[in-house]
Amino acid sequence: MNESAPQPASSVLALVEVSKQFAGVQALDNVSFDLAPGEIHALLGENGAGKSTLIKVMTGAYVPNAGHILSDGKPLSLHSPADAQAAGISTVYQEVNLLPNLSVAHNLYLGREPRRFGCIDWRTLHDRARVLLQRFHLDIDVTQPLSVYSLAIQQLVAIARGIDQSARVLVLDEPTASLDRDEVTLLFSLLRELKAQGMAIVFITHFLDQVYEISDRITVLRNGSRVGTFVKTQLPRHDLVGHMLGRELAVLEAEARDKPSATTGEPLLVASNVTSSNGLHGISFAVAKGQVLGLSGLLGAGRTEVCETLFGLASVTGGNVAIAGQAVMIHSPRQAVGHALALCPEDRKHDGIVGELSIRENLMLARQARQGWLKPVSRHEQQRLAQTMIADLQIACPNAEKAVGELSGGNQQKVVLGRWLITQPNVLILDEPTRGIDIGAHAEIIRLIRRLCAQGMTVIVASSEIEELLALCDQVVVMREKRVQAHLQGEQISEQHIMTAMASGAGT
Amino acid sequence: MKAHALLQRCLHSRYFWPLLALALILLANLFISPAFFQVELRDGRLYGSLVDVLNRGTPVALLAIGMSLVIAIGGVDLSVGAVIAITGAVCANLITDTDMSLLMIMTLGLLAGLAAGLVNGGLVSYLGIQPIVATLVLMVAGRGIAQLINDGQIITFTHDGFAFLGVGSLLGLPAPVVITVIVLLLVHGLVRFTALGLFIEAVGCNAQASHYAGVPVKGVKLAVYGISGLCAAVAGMIITADIQGADANNAGLWLELDAILAVVIGGAALAGGRFSLVLSVIGVLIIQALSTTILVSGIAPQYNLLIKSLVVIAVLLLQSAVFKRQVSLLWRREAA
Numbered sequence: 093m094n095e096s097a098p099q100p101a102s103s104v105l106a107l108v109e110v111s112k113q114f115a116g117v118q119a120l121d122n123v124s125f126d127l128a129p130g131e132i133h134a135l136l137g138e139n140g141a142g143k144s145t146l147i148k149v150m151t152g153a154y155v156p157n158a159g160h161i162l163s164d165g166k167p168l169s170l171h172s173p174a175d176a177q178a179a180g181i182s183t184v185y186q187e188v189n190l191l192p193n194l195s196v197a198h199n200l201y202l203g204r205e206p207r208r209f210g211c212i213d214w215r216t217l218h219d220r221a222r223v224l225l226q227r228f229h230l231d232i233d234v235t236q237p238l239s240v241y242s243l244a245i246q247q248l249v250a251i252a253r254g255i256d257q258s259a260r261v262l263v264l265d266e267p268t269a270s271l272d273r274d275e276v277t278l279l280f281s282l283l284r285e286l287k288a289q290g291m292a293i294v295f296i297t298h299f300l301d302q303v304y305e306i307s308d309r310i311t312v313l314r315n316g317s318r319v320g321t322f323v324k325t326q327l328p329r330h331d332l333v334g335h336m337l338g339r340e341l342a343v344l345e346a347e348a349r350d351k352p353s354a355t356t357g358e359p360l361l362v363a364s365n366v367t368s369s370n371g372l373h374g375i376s377f378a379v380a381k382g383q384v385l386g387l388s389g390l391l392g393a394g395r396t397e398v399c400e401t402l403f404g405l406a407s408v409t410g411g412n413v414a415i416a417g418q419a420v421m422i423h424s425p426r427q428a429v430g431h432a433l434a435l436c437p438e439d440r441k442h443d444g445i446v447g448e449l450s451i452r453e454n455l456m457l458a459r460q461a462r463q464g465w466l467k468p469v470s471r472h473e474q475q476r477l478a479q480t481m482i483a484d485l486q487i488a489c490p491n492a493e494k495a496v497g498e499l500s501g502g503n504q505q506k507v508v509l510g511r512w513l514i515t516q517p518n519v520l521i522l523d524e525p526t527r528g529i530d531i532g533a534h535a536e537i538i539r540l541i542r543r544l545c546a547q548g549m550t551v552i553v554a555s556s557e558i559e560e561l562l563a564l565c566d567q568v569v570v571m572r573e574k575r576v577q578a579h580l581q582g583e584q585i586s587e588q589h590i591m592t593a594m595a596s597g598a599g600t
Numbered sequence: 601m602k603a604h605a606l607l608q609r610c611l612h613s614r615y616f617w618p619l620l621a622l623a624l625i626l627l628a629n630l631f632i633s634p635a636f637f638q639v640e641l642r643d644g645r646l647y648g649s650l651v652d653v654l655n656r657g658t659p660v661a662l663l664a665i666g667m668s669l670v671i672a673i674g675g676v677d678l679s680v681g682a683v684i685a686i687t688g689a690v691c692a693n694l695i696t697d698t699d700m701s702l703l704m705i706m707t708l709g710l711l712a713g714l715a716a717g718l719v720n721g722g723l724v725s726y727l728g729i730q731p732i733v734a735t736l737v738l739m740v741a742g743r744g745i746a747q748l749i750n751d752g753q754i755i756t757f758t759h760d761g762f763a764f765l766g767v768g769s770l771l772g773l774p775a776p777v778v779i780t781v782i783v784l785l786l787v788h789g790l791v792r793f794t795a796l797g798l799f800i801e802a803v804g805c806n807a808q809a810s811h812y813a814g815v816p817v818k819g820v821k822l823a824v825y826g827i828s829g830l831c832a833a834v835a836g837m838i839i840t841a842d843i844q845g846a847d848a849n850n851a852g853l854w855l856e857l858d859a860i861l862a863v864v865i866g867g868a869a870l871a872g873g874r875f876s877l878v879l880s881v882i883g884v885l886i887i888q889a890l891s892t893t894i895l896v897s898g899i900a901p902q903y904n905l906l907i908k909s910l911v912v913i914a915v916l917l918l919q920s921a922v923f924k925r926q927v928s929l930l931w932r933r934e935a936a
Contacts, residue, residue, distance in 0.1 A: 405812075429814035443812050448805040448873045457802055461814035465795040511813060 103162070104129045104292045105150065105181065105261050110159030112145055119145040120156070121316045127261060127292040132283060134303045134324075135296045136336055137313035138502075138532040143296055146313065147263055150294070151183045152176035182259035184251050184267055192239035192246075197221035199238050200253050224252055227285075229278060242392065244271045251279065255286065262286065263294045268302060269527060272390050272556065280306050298529065300329060312336055336532070357381055360416055360550050361402075361519050367410030368401040371574045374411070375401075379552065379567070381518075382545050386561035387554035388590050389571030395554035396438055397574060399523045402552070403435040404428040415519070429462050434512035436505070438523040438554075444508040447497025451489055452478040454496045454507050459514045481510035486536060502533030509540070520544065521552045526560060538563055558587050570594055614867050618882045621865075621915045625889045632897045645769040649892060651777075657888035658776035659684070659852065661881050662835040663859035664866075665787050666717075666828030668880040671863050673804045673824050674872025675724060675731035680832040680859060682742025683716045684852025687836030689749035692846035695757045702761040710833045716742065717829020721822035739856070746848035756845035766841030776838045780881075783834055787827065788877055800824060804872030861912065862887055867919050886915060 106126040112119045120142045127133055137143050148154040149161075152170035161168045163179060170176050176183070190199045197218045198205070206216040221234040228248055238246055251267055268276050283293060283306060295307060303310060303324075310327060312319040312335045319335045359378035366375040372394055379385040387395040400406045402413065404422035412419050415431055422428045428435070437443035446454055455478050460469055469477075478492040485506040489499060496507050505525065512520060522541070526534045541551055541564055555561055561568055568585050570578040570593035578593035610616050629636035629649075639648035663680045670677045691709045694700055700708075716738060723734035768775040791797035799820045802810040811817045835855070840846050864870065865886055866879030890911055894904045917923045 403812075425812050426814045426816060435812065437812055442806075443808050446802045446806045446809050449801060453798055453802070456798070457810065457813040457815065460795045460798060461810075461816070463795075465799055465820075468793065468795040468798075 102165075103127050104164060105168075106162040106165075107146070107149065107156075108160050108162060110146075110149055110156045110161070112149060112154055112156045118316050120149070122159070123313065123316070123318045124159075125150075125311055125318070125321070127294060129260070129292050130287055130290045131308045132287055132293045132295055132306055134307035134310045135294055135313070136303065136310060136332070137319075138336055141313040141336075142316040143313055144265070145316075147183070147265055147294070147296070150176070150261075151181055151263060180260035181263065182254040182261065183263040183265070184247075184254040185265050190238055190246060190250055190253070193237055195235050196225075196232060196238050196241070196249055197234035199249060200224060200234075202253075225249075228252055228282060244275050247271060248275065248279065251282075255282075259291065261292045261294070263296075265296045266298065267295075268297055268299060272392075276302065298534070300332065303332075304329065358417075361552075362414045363402070363411070364414070365411035366401065366408055366413060368397065368406050368408050370397045370400060370406035372397050372401055372406075373575045375576055376411075377567070377569050377576070377579065379519075379550055381550055382548050383566045384541065384545055384551045384553060384564045386565035386568040386585075387552065387571060388556075388558065388561055388568055388594065389577070390556075390594055393571040393577075393594070394574035395556075395571055396523055398569075398571070399435060399437075399521050399552070399554050402428070402519075402521060403433060405435075426461070429458060429515065432515070432518040433521065434458070434515060434517035434519070435521045436508050436512065436523060436525055438527065440501070440504055440508060440527075445496045445504050448495055450493045451482070451487065451496055451499075451507055452492040455481055455492075455510050455514060458511045462515055477514055481507075481514065484513075485510050485540065502529040502537075505529055505533070505537070509537070513544075517549070519550045519552065521554075523554045524556065525553065526555070526557065534560075558590050561585075561590070562587060614876065614879060615882075617918045618866055618879055618886065618915070621911075621918065622882060622886050622889060625886060625893055625911070629893055629896065632893065636893075636896060641772065644772060645774070646772050649896065651774065653885065653888045653892050654777045655774040656892070657884045658774075658780045659835040659839050660855055660858045660862060660887070661780050661884040662783055662831045662838070663828075663855055664862040664880040664884050665784055665877055666831030667856075667859040667863050668866070668868060668875045668877050669787075669791065669800055669824045670731075670828050671860070671868050671870060672800050672872055672875035673821055674807070674870075675821070675825070676735065676860065676870070677717075677720060677825065677828045677832075678732065678735040678856050679716065679720055679738035679742055680828060680835075681852040681854060681856040682739050682746070683713050683829055683832035684836035684839060684855065685746035685846070685848050686716060686742050686749070687713050687833040688840035688846035688851045689746040689755070689848055691762065691837055691840055692755040692757055693749055695759045695762060696755060702759075705762065706837065709837050710830055713829040713831075713833020713836065714826055715829070717826040717832070718822065720829065721825030724825060725818040725821035743848055746846075746851075750846060750848045754845055754847045758844065762837075763841050763844050766838050766843070776842075779834065779838065783831060784877060784881060787831070790827070791877075796820070796823065801874055804875075858884075858887060865912065865915050887912075 103126040108124050109122050110120055110124070111122055123142065123146060125146060135143050135146065145154060149156050152173045152175045155171060161170060168179055170179070191202070194202070200221045201217055205212045206220065207213055208216070218234055225232065225234065230245065230248055232241060232245060238249065247267060251264065254262055267279065271279065287293060297303060307324055309321060310324055310332065311321040312332065314336065357380045360381045362378040364376050367373055375398060377385060387398055389395050397406065401408060404424045404427050407423060408421070413422070414420065420431055422431060425435070441447070446457065452474055456469055456474050463469065475492065481487065482489065482492060487503050487506045487510070489503065496504055499507070509525070525537055529537070538560065541553070545551055553561065553564055562585065565585060566581070568580045568590060569576055570580065570590055572594065578589070580589055636649045639646055639650055666680065667677060687709045690712045691705055694705045694708060720735050720738055723729045723737070724731050765775055765779065770778040791800065799810070799815050802815055803817050803820050807817050836852065839851055862883035863880045865883035866876060868875050868880065890908055891904070894907055899907065
């Protein structure tokens with residue numbers, strides 16, 4: 093076994109045999125974790141493995157039921173995030189936790205603004221912010237409200253804020269989920285710099301490539317227990333996934349490579365030369381019943397815009413969209429639902445789930461909206477449909493009345509998907525269906541999409557993960573600057589071709 | 601063990617704390633003035649302080665029913681007090697100037713309230729104005745409209761049929777109480793036996809996600825403000841019938857604030873989401889029982905408002921999950 097034993101004595105931060113329970117659920121069971129100065133330690137596991145809980149213990153948000161925390165070998169007691177910050181533990185959470193209406197600079201120094209004569213010294217604030225962001229090679233106007241910038245830039249700002257708080261330990265909870273390749277490269281070079289300065293970094297991600305690129309050691313959690321802590325170079329990828337899933341990777345990969353046979357036939361959904369209010373230009377494609385169309389491209393290339401336009405969230409200003417040979421005008425999601433379209437949006441938390449409502453209510457929402465408020469689905473029928481979906485999609489939950497906001501990301505995504513499957517759509521549009529989802533749920537969702545196609549559903553998948561598109565698609569539209577850069581079919585669909593099209597600037 | 605589980609379930613029920621607060625306030629009267637609990641039957645109608653609490657609470661209870669829905673979608677309706685004045689003015693003038701039937705007068709009164717509600721709803725959902733601003737407009741302008749209808753006068757009238765709404769009795773109970781129960785049942789049926797309740801809660805929790813799921817968000821908002829206007833119109837007719845006159849300046853003055861308070865006491869979040877009409881009405885009863893108790897107890901009237909606000913804060917804290925957690929933490933530290 094190439095497992096490295098924890099060495100709490102020499103570590104900057106160590107959790108020793110920590111346990112945490114919630115209302116009968118053992119979220120962490122006797123987990124030890126240590127962090128040496130100047131190392132990047134990846135924390136991996138499926139959704140619900142206990143990563144978030146472990147981090148929250150580390151950052152003082154949760155107080156463990158058992159076990160203790162050591163800092164430089166001395167006991168450390170954390171009762172609040174403020175305690176953790178005082179101890180030099182800084183955290184950047186998965187969801188950007190900044191204030192979109194305040195300026196970038198103000199967000200960076202919120203709560204510790206430089207002052208002059210009792211007032212905020214804006215000039216110094218802005219200067220400091222510029223210098224800080226230069227380390228990220230991020231050349232943006234720091235006086236603008238944060239909301240002006242993309243999610244990726246907001247994420248970098250959040251990280252910059254975390255780093256600047258003279259931290260010794262930096263905890264990054266899925267920092268790269270919304271970043272494109274260039275931005276990830278930028279982030280990683282910064283992390284290496286910080287590492288060289290002796291900072292200890294905890295890095296949580298679902299991207300295994302990134303784990304191997306950046307981390308020194310890897311700790312794997314499963315069902316609240318620690319599977320092991322491994323030195324990266326001694327842990328083959330194959331084994332890592334095996335540890336995470338508790339089953340063999342081979343089966344999974346074989347399945348993912350086993351593409352569905354492309355059915356050909358009359359095109360079901362046709363876009364011809366579509367121009368839209370959200371900036372699309374001359375978008376054309378046709379997709380048949382039972383086919384999967386992939387939308388690829390870098391961040392901001394227009395993948396999401398295509399999904400939104402088809403679903404009536406942006407209006408078509410030129411060209412036309414036809415379903416089953418009939419030209420349609422769709423001005424709202426309501427009309428889209430009427431045409432048996434369905435959209436699982438990219439921003440699940442904001443546009444997808446209704447967090448406070450139960451799984452059952454979330455599942456029923458689209459069906460009920462389609463049926464109208466005067467024709468309520470009977471309670472009995474609701475329960476039956478909810479149970480069917482929970483079983484079909486393997487939504488992990490105690491019962492259908494659980495609030496969706498309390499589920500893990502993967503299960504939330506399954507609820508949104510289930511909401512649409514209940515309406516039995518003809519065309520299912522998925523915008524980043526596996527964003528922020530662990531590898532187990534990832535494979536399940538890919539399997540599910542394939543099953544739906546086999547049953548005759550047409551699927552459009554927008555994804556930043558090329559592997560996902562390779563595993564699923566019958567044709568791939570590569571977007572660039574809100575236009576179609578390339579249209580690949582059959583044998584043409586390869587990582588090489590997609591990447592070339594993404595990167596090239598030459599015409600279509 | 602079973603009793604323990606039952607206790608736990610009660611403690612976690614949304615109904616527990618508001619009902620406990622109401623019970624405690626009523627219990628206080630056992631010591632202050634036992635006469636509080638005396639209820640007697642005279643001329644086929646019940647009399648007593650308890651009946652009084654119910655009766656006096658009716659206008660705010662009606663407002664709170666509508667307000668629960670408005671707050672559930674993350675809005676607020678400040679105009680309901682002014683809508684009371686408008687409805688009163690409309691009804692009083694129809695009674696004095698025309699010889700319409702009672703049914704017609706009531707219908708037109710309700711329509712006035714509905715129209716006001718739809719104006720609010722239109723401003724909020726179609727023009728995208730912040731609810732507090734949009735309804736503030738009608739809160740101010742509404743009294744002006746009522747004054748115009750009344751021509752600057754207080755209109756008094758005698759109309760036995762209409763007055764029955766305020767002072768009559770049905771099934772041994774004051775008519776306003778019966779009317780309020782009917783409205784409560786109607787609105788409850790409207791939201792829980794159709795999908796409207798689901799839509800309201802979904803829009804209140806996450807309007808954007810509801811829109812993406814195909815829920816007619818604007819329509820839901822419009823409907824909710826309309827219902828609030830209708831409830832205010834019913835309250836307006838009861839108040840007008842009770843005093844047999846329409847006072848544009850003072851009818852329903854500040855009642856919107858009591859209604860909002862009642863909804864909050866009932867445990868609803870002002871940010872929107874889950875609602876319970878029954879809990880809001882319990883909130884009204886808490887406020888009303890408290891007022892009556894203070895009055896009966898003989899405490900100098902100067903202290904009334906102060907005591908009321910202290911009790912309200914106590915009730916709100918009792919329901920706050922954060923507060924309860926902090927207290928239990930303190931408790932544990934003391935014990936350790």
